[in-house]
Amino acid sequence: MRLHTTTAFGTLALILGLTAPAMADIRIGSTLSETGPAAFLGDPEAKTLKMLVEEINAAGGVLGEKIELIVYDDGGDPNKARTFATRLVEDDEVVAVIGGTTTGTSMAILQVFEDAEIPFISLAGAIEIIDPVRPYTFKTPHTDRMACAKIFEDMKARGLTKIGMISGSDGFGASMHKQCLQIVGDYGIEVLADETYGPSDADMTPQLTNIKGKEGVQAVLNAGFGQGPAIVTRNYQQLAVGLPFYQSHGVASDAFIELAGASAAEGIRLPGTALLVAKLLPESDPQRPVVTAYKESYEKATGKPVSTFGGYAHDALRILVDALNRAGEAEPQAIRDAIEGTSGLVGTTGTVTMSAEDHLGLDLSAFRMLEIKDGGWKLVE
Amino acid sequence: MPELMQFLLSGVTVGAVYALVALGFTIIYNASDVVNFAQGEFVMLGGMFTVFAFEAGLPLPLAALLAIIATAAIGVALNKLAIEPARGAPVVSLIIITIGASILIRGVTQIAFDKQLHRFPAFSGDTPIQIVGATILPQSLWVIAGALAVFVGLWLFFTRTLTGRAVLATANNRIAAQLVGINTKYVMTLSFALSAAIGALAGVLVTPITLTGYDIGIALALKGFAAAMLGGMGNPKGALVGGLLLGVLEALTAGYLSSQYKDAAAFVIILAVLFAMPQGLFGRKSTDRV
Numbered sequence: 001m002r003l004h005t006t007t008a009f010g011t012l013a014l015i016l017g018l019t020a021p022a023m024a025d026i027r028i029g030s031t032l033s034e035t036g037p038a039a040f041l042g043d044p045e046a047k048t049l050k051m052l053v054e055e056i057n058a059a060g061g062v063l064g065e066k067i068e069l070i071v072y073d074d075g076g077d078p079n080k081a082r083t084f085a086t087r088l089v090e091d092d093e094v095v096a097v098i099g100g101t102t103t104g105t106s107m108a109i110l111q112v113f114e115d116a117e118i119p120f121i122s123l124a125g126a127i128e129i130i131d132p133v134r135p136y137t138f139k140t141p142h143t144d145r146m147a148c149a150k151i152f153e154d155m156k157a158r159g160l161t162k163i164g165m166i167s168g169s170d171g172f173g174a175s176m177h178k179q180c181l182q183i184v185g186d187y188g189i190e191v192l193a194d195e196t197y198g199p200s201d202a203d204m205t206p207q208l209t210n211i212k213g214k215e216g217v218q219a220v221l222n223a224g225f226g227q228g229p230a231i232v233t234r235n236y237q238q239l240a241v242g243l244p245f246y247q248s249h250g251v252a253s254d255a256f257i258e259l260a261g262a263s264a265a266e267g268i269r270l271p272g273t274a275l276l277v278a279k280l281l282p283e284s285d286p287q288r289p290v291v292t293a294y295k296e297s298y299e300k301a302t303g304k305p306v307s308t309f310g311g312y313a314h315d316a317l318r319i320l321v322d323a324l325n326r327a328g329e330a331e332p333q334a335i336r337d338a339i340e341g342t343s344g345l346v347g348t349t350g351t352v353t354m355s356a357e358d359h360l361g362l363d364l365s366a367f368r369m370l371e372i373k374d375g376g377w378k379l380v381e
Numbered sequence: 382m383p384e385l386m387q388f389l390l391s392g393v394t395v396g397a398v399y400a401l402v403a404l405g406f407t408i409i410y411n412a413s414d415v416v417n418f419a420q421g422e423f424v425m426l427g428g429m430f431t432v433f434a435f436e437a438g439l440p441l442p443l444a445a446l447l448a449i450i451a452t453a454a455i456g457v458a459l460n461k462l463a464i465e466p467a468r469g470a471p472v473v474s475l476i477i478i479t480i481g482a483s484i485l486i487r488g489v490t491q492i493a494f495d496k497q498l499h500r501f502p503a504f505s506g507d508t509p510i511q512i513v514g515a516t517i518l519p520q521s522l523w524v525i526a527g528a529l530a531v532f533v534g535l536w537l538f539f540t541r542t543l544t545g546r547a548v549l550a551t552a553n554n555r556i557a558a559q560l561v562g563i564n565t566k567y568v569m570t571l572s573f574a575l576s577a578a579i580g581a582l583a584g585v586l587v588t589p590i591t592l593t594g595y596d597i598g599i600a601l602a603l604k605g606f607a608a609a610m611l612g613g614m615g616n617p618k619g620a621l622v623g624g625l626l627l628g629v630l631e632a633l634t635a636g637y638l639s640s641q642y643k644d645a646a647a648f649v650i651i652l653a654v655l656f657a658m659p660q661g662l663f664g665r666k667s668t669d670r671v
Contacts (some may be wrong), residue, residue: 039596203391203632210384227591234590237509239516
């Protein structure tokens with residue numbers, strides 16, 4: 001549509017012998033999964049970007065210029081995402097790109113931006129996006145490896161050394177499963193049972209029965225997101241497994257407690273972001289003002305509760321705006337250099353300090369260990 | 382022993398869901414030879430309508446009833462707006478129309494409602510029932526009872542009522558059915574309404590267990606279709622047995638073999654059955670004459 005209109009107007013302008021006015025806006029591109037299987041990630045991301053850009057423009061823009069945000073909906077399809085990425089580079093001539101809701105779409109498009117030498121900030125979880133480091137690719141969410149590390153630290157502190165794992169067979173579950181197995185040994189923890197489930201399965205009691213029946217299992221870890229973990233949690237209660245239960249940051253939302261039911265979710269521990277527990281943070285916490293402000297404006301603008309995922313988009317845009325301000329010009333190369341120089345930027349996910357070797361810039365302190373208690377969240381520390 | 386029992390109970394629960402979807406396939410297939418791939422969307426709509434009516438403050442039984450009626454109306458609309466105008470088109474085209482309809486329904490749902498997952502409370506609480514050391518949720522019993530009730534209802538409908546026989550007659554030979562005075566248009570409309578209503582009922586029964594969201598229909602339609610093929614397309618008995626068998630196969634594979642092979646094992650067995658018995662376990666022997 002947009003392309004057609006642009007072309008039509010362009011032709012019209014040519015026919016009439018007019019010259020189009022010079023585009024002064026800073027053009028930022030984005031391809032997100034607003035619809036499709038990852039919609040519940042992409043939808044809050046898109047809403048967040050649009051809301052923040054409006055706020056920034058209302059306050060006078062960046063470097064004295066307005067930001068023009070171009071958002072495409074790739075529906076979670078890597079092929080579509082790649083088409084949109086090319087379009088962003090060639091037709092829309094953006095100076096920077098935020099997006100790639102899922103690991104799949106991010107991996108599919110990052111090479112387009114590497115080739116075009118345009119900075120790209122991904123909103124997906126997998127560590128492969130920034131490891132090995134690519135010059136123009138950055139990302140905001142913690143990696144799944146960090147989530148595993150945070151969980152294993154907590155298990156170790158509680159003296160739980162023999163665990164059972166149940167993981168979703170979708171991209172997120174499979175990737176986190178792999179990362180966890182790679183580092184589990186470093187914490188002296190042993191995985192005795194290792195089960196999987198399909199992302200749309202209706203019942204996981206057979207897998208949980210096997211874990212429950214395994215001699216010596218002291219705790220269970222579920223790596224997955226979407227409907228699966230909610231059903232696993234309900235089955236866990238149904239079977240009265242009774243062991244400490246850990247979940248991933250993939251379920252870090254109030255919706256999860258509602259879906260699984262407060263009684264079934266009671267006592268579950270998971271690594272989450274400060275955003276989720278904005279009210280519980282101490283006054284002295286540097287993240288408190290940032291997450292509170294974002295939470296309030298998002299909930300006012302959309303009428304929906306904030307999610308961790310919208311927070312990733314929030315951080316990406318903040319990093320970009322911060323880089324633009326420091327670069328002093330809207331040129332891709334200058335922006336890239338400035339992003340790499342991001343230091344001490346407080347976002348919803350954590351405090352970001354990047355370097356030439358680290359294009360994520362977060363450490364484990366960015367994750368908070370949370371426990372579900374009486375249908376709400378509690379900080380474990 | 383308790384493990385086996387748990388696997389079986391799990392399998393029967395999931396199998397009953399598949400059976401309900403497969404039973405929905407049966408009716409439209411019987412009336413028109415069309416496999417309606419929007420059947421999974423009917424299940425989704427049943428769940429979604431109930432969730433939103435319930436959250437709007439209606440009592441659960443009323444919300445469920447409204448959801449079933451609304452979904453049946455959408456089924457009728459699908460027939461009137463998409464299938465009927467294409468009458469005379471090859472069956473494959475009609476099937477493609479139903480796939481298109483399912484994509485449209487998904488799209489409209491995510492705009493009209495939202496893209497989140499939802500559930501509403503189970504009908505009779507969440508306290509698990511103990512059976513020989515294994516546990517089953519009361520809601521699972523509702524699903525199993527629902528599948529059995531729909532099966533009995535359909536079996537009586539197709540064998541004992543004039544309308545039911547008219548459906549079968551229409552499927553067998555549309556022109557001959559018209560000649561003996563059967564209103565085939567009405568039969569088609571009825572089939573879509575009934576099939577959508579059964580789908581919606583399935584949605585109402587399973588949402589407390591499996592949750593609902595705009596995109597749950599695809600996976601359900603696929604498994605329901607596999608169950609219907611396994612049992613024999615168009616036969617209510619086949620749909621019921623096929624669904625339960627598929628559920629139990631999956632649960633046993635996940636329990637004894639590996640959860641990674643769960644889906645694969647089920648499909649391998651279906652393929653094996655279809656190689657040996659192309660009509661499925663209870664399929665009609667094809668006796669087309671020219």
